[in-house]
Amino acid sequence: MKPPRPHDDAFGQALWDYHTTGRDAEQIIERDDGSFGTAGSYSSYFGDPMKQGDGHLLRYVRGRVLDLGCGAGRHALALQQRGCEVVAIDRSPRAIRVCKARGVQKAREMSVTRISRKLGCFDTVIALGNNFGLFGTPRRARWLLARLRKMTTQRGRLVVESRDVYRTDDPGNLAYHRWNRSRGKLAGQMRLRVYYGRHVDPWFEYLMVSPAEMADILDGTGWRIARILKRRGTDASQYGAVIEKA
Numbered sequence: 001m002k003p004p005r006p007h008d009d010a011f012g013q014a015l016w017d018y019h020t021t022g023r024d025a026e027q028i029i030e031r032d033d034g035s036f037g038t039a040g041s042y043s044s045y046f047g048d049p050m051k052q053g054d055g056h057l058l059r060y061v062r063g064r065v066l067d068l069g070c071g072a073g074r075h076a077l078a079l080q081q082r083g084c085e086v087v088a089i090d091r092s093p094r095a096i097r098v099c100k101a102r103g104v105q106k107a108r109e110m111s112v113t114r115i116s117r118k119l120g121c122f123d124t125v126i127a128l129g130n131n132f133g134l135f136g137t138p139r140r141a142r143w144l145l146a147r148l149r150k151m152t153t154q155r156g157r158l159v160v161e162s163r164d165v166y167r168t169d170d171p172g173n174l175a176y177h178r179w180n181r182s183r184g185k186l187a188g189q190m191r192l193r194v195y196y197g198r199h200v201d202p203w204f205e206y207l208m209v210s211p212a213e214m215a216d217i218l219d220g221t222g223w224r225i226a227r228i229l230k231r232r233g234t235d236a237s238q239y240g241a242v243i244e245k246a
Contacts, residue, residue, distance in 0.1 A: 010199035012094025014042045015072050019098045025196065032191035032203070033176055045072040045129075053232045054128050057240045058082075060159050060227075063123025066151070068112050069131040073099035080105060087119055112144060117151050125151075125158045130238070132162040136205035137189060138217050145221040149245065158223065158243040163188070164210040167237040186213060214241060222246050 017023050027039040049055040058078060067076045070088035072095065079086050080103075089110040090096055099107035108119075112134045125148055127134060135141035148158065165177065165188035177187035188208030194201040209217065211228050218224060224246040231238040 008199040008201070009092050009094050010194045010196035010201045012090075012092035012096075012098070013199050014196040015045060015092075015098045016094045018042045018046065019072065019101060028195040030193050030195065031176065033179060035172055035176070045074060047074060049074055049078050049128075053235070053238070054161060054240065056232060057126075057128060057159050057161070057229060060157070060242045061124045061126060062157075063153070063155075064120070066115070066119065066122045066125045068115075068125065068127040069129070069134050070099055070104070070107065071095055071129065073102050073104040073107065075126060075128055076104045076107070077102060087122075089115070089119075113140070115144075115147060115151065119151065122152050123156055125156070127158065127160040128240075130161050130163055130208065132160040132214070132241075133190075133206040133208055135207055137207060138186065140205070141207065141217050142221055145218065145223055149222045152245075154245070156245060157226070159240065160243065161231070161238065161240050162214060163208045164237045164239065165208045166210055188213075211239065211241070218243065 014025055024041050024043045026041055028036060029039050030036050049058060058075065061079060061084065065079055065084050065086045067086055067088040070076050070090045073088055076086045076088040076099065086106060088099055088104050088107045091109065091111040093109045096107045096109045135144055165173065168174065180187050180189055186209065190206045191203055192206050193203045211225065215225055222245060223243050225241050226244040227242040229240040231240060
């Protein structure tokens with residue numbers, strides 16, 4: 001068996017295969033401590049948000065929307081059906097191909113670090129499906145929050161999801177938290193990559209924070225947490241946040 005090919009858009013290829021053939025697979029994630037795990041199936045990126053755990057967060061969305069890490073476009077499509085104008089971005093070219101094939105009207109291949117006022121001005125920015133994690137590190141999060149403040153209207157808000165990593169008793173996760181703290185990092189600050197068949201994505205930074213840590217990151221950025229919302233379902237560690245201008 002040939003080894004996986006690096007930098008090969010594993011995530012996007014899995015979405016494209018599901019879209020075109022219906023072939024589903026579990027997401028396989030490698031963490032930088034050498035551990036592997038799964039993160040649900042790719043079919044979940046195609047579900048109706050209103051029937052999934054994060055659909056209730058969409059009621060806090062208003063006006064023109066920027067969708068960060070849009071995946072297969074499930075949130076963008078749901079908001080389009082409500083009459084919202086949505087600009088959906090993802091760094092995966094195949095994910096954007098899937099979005100366009102499914103009817104997302106404005107989908108662009110773009111990393112979150114490349115966003116700018118060239119995209120226009122927005123009333124709401126969403127980062128759902130734990131996509132607050134795309135901010136990567138506390139330092140990069142503050143830089144992006146400053147940029148998003150300039151890209152949003154006076155009533156602009158962020159609707160995001162994250163995971164409180166402290167709500168675990170898994171020995172492997174607790175050991176990873178200790179290792180992170182020994183390196184001066186937050187417990188939920190991770191470096192990950194995705195595998196799919198013979199494909200593997202490049203490493204990327206990912207950040208999961210508790211509500212208190214999120215508030216600390218927001219401090220001084222001109223944003224504040226207006227509301228914390230529990231995710232529907234059995235996973236008590238996941239939560240949503242509505243963030244508004246201070």
